[in-house]
Amino acid sequence: MERLKLVLQYFQSNSESISNGICIVLALVSVKLYTSFDFNCPCLPQYNKLYSLGVMVVPPIILFFLGVLINRHTGVMMDEWMRPVGNRSKNPAVVKYLFSAMLQRALLAPMVWILVTLLDGKIFICAFSVSVDPGFLGAPNNTDLDMIRIMAKVPCKEDVIFRNSSFRKAVSRYVRCYSQAVGWSVLLFLIILGALGRLIKPCFDDHAGFLQTRYWSNYLDVEQKLFDETCVLHARDFARKCVVQFFEDMREDTVLRFPHPSVVCNHKEGWEEEEEERLHGVTRQKQMDELLNKWYYSKPELDVTRMAHRPRACVTWEDRHGRTLYSDV
């Protein structure tokens, strides 16, 4: 539990690592999705290829869209791109940086899906078993189905025509071997691409400019989060003042306050004063009923200026020569 907490804290420490964390979670989700998906090859010549390529292509598109959706940077980037210039100049480099970061992260889960399907091999077997040359591996010829149909049935293990022959296993193994070769090549290609990109980029890039872009894109993210948080806190204070002002408006008596020298301002002490404050001057059943009624039929306007800027008495002490000793002003 402690380790999990530490890991979560590390990932939440800054926005970049949150995005990385989400990206990795999505990649794990894609692996889990593949293992729990019940791949069901139709084993019919016309439909095998269509089904397999569909399963290889459509889920990555879905995962890509999900990756773009879940990423916080998408919102930040769109805001920065679409906003009017106003008092703050726009920096296209920041938008480009955010876009490329978002794209890279969104592409991870689809790549993981494609690699897992290639390395597992089921999809290739389903798609390309028809294209294998049957004479190569010794096909059974004791059925009256034509060859294409037999080859199309290779991905389906339970079929009765393959019961006593090792032909099916031979074809599967052959196609799977191709599939895994393709998978490993793709992985190698991606890694080399990444490594080259990392090594060569400093030669072409302006590192100082890059530091600036990275700083300002992080800044935009943090600024948006803080704005949202401040709005939430503000709404809370606004609501509290509005409600208290509504209660106070239902007070019945006018209160005369004379600052009497022998009675200091807070003459009521102890719990009585707290209780009275909480009562906000509403002390009778009829008042309370009316207050509740009014809350529904005539909600107060959204203006807490009176409450927020309540006038208070300011006192200035002067000695007999007219010099200011103390002043509230």
Add this chain to the structure above:
Amino acid sequence: MDKFRMMFQFLQSNQESFMNGICGIMALASAQMYSAFEFSCPCMPEHNYSYGIGLLVVPPIWFFLLGFVLNNNVSVLAEEWKRPTGRRSKDSTILRYMFCSITQRSLIAPAVWVSVTLMDGKSFLCAFSIDLDIERFGNYSFVRGMSETEKFKLLARIPCKDLFEHQELRVAASRYIKCISQACGWMFLLMMTFTAFLIRAIRPCFTQAAFLKTKYWSHYIDIERKMFDETCKEHAKSFAKVCIHQYFENISGEMQSLHRHHANKDDREEDDRSDEDKLLGIRAQDDMNKVLWNWHTCKPALALRKDQMDDDNEKLNGRINGAVNGLANGHAHNVEKKEWAVYYSKV
């Protein structure tokens, strides 16, 4: 147990993450319900289609309505919609925004059910086995001799393993239908994700400023409601305390002066009041019996006495208050109240 507690604390930290948590739980519940549900196709031509499609369509509707029921914001939305305008104008964009966000969250569990059902394929198999063309799976001569109804009856039995004799035909047909079902499932997921992508990622191109405004005010309405409930609760507590206090005093006939001049009044809490004070003037058995008896037979009116509440300024304000109270009592609702305050400032 600890893990659950931590998870609940995290989810309850704010309203949004709480609703997201409920959403996630419902999605998991719908997947779990599907796997726990024992699908049993009737295998009869008249009933297969309704059973199969019914199972695909009815539980999502149920989950959607359940999402509305579990969402707290539905009552906030209904209240904001029905309230009279009064002094606060109504903004229809806020209502639309709240409705959209509630609907979006409620759509997740039904979507999960539909995609899990389509990926599994059993309901499509049950519904569409009758429409199969057997020729496509091989050379099955026994079918050609049958009449239409017999053919339908035979095809309807395909989803049931133990009722259908020709295993290879059954396996081939169920594989074919399952493959179509999964294709539909993936297309459905693609469509939902693409729609969500359009809504979320492309929206800032249009009404961003208005969106910020509606988001703020819809959150405000929710918080204001909570604040009002909290303030009412605090008020009720204070009301009850003072009311009971005054009731005891009425019975005992004594005026309790709770007023104390303490040097450090901030440190003082209720519990520091001496035992003498806590008696509230009731010292005899008869008095206590009277208190208990009257509490049932003759509860006090819900009206707190003002003069009890500012006892030190009785001489100054008590009489004035009493007079003003008398005048103001009947008119407080209609008259705009004026707050009198004298500014004593020697500048």
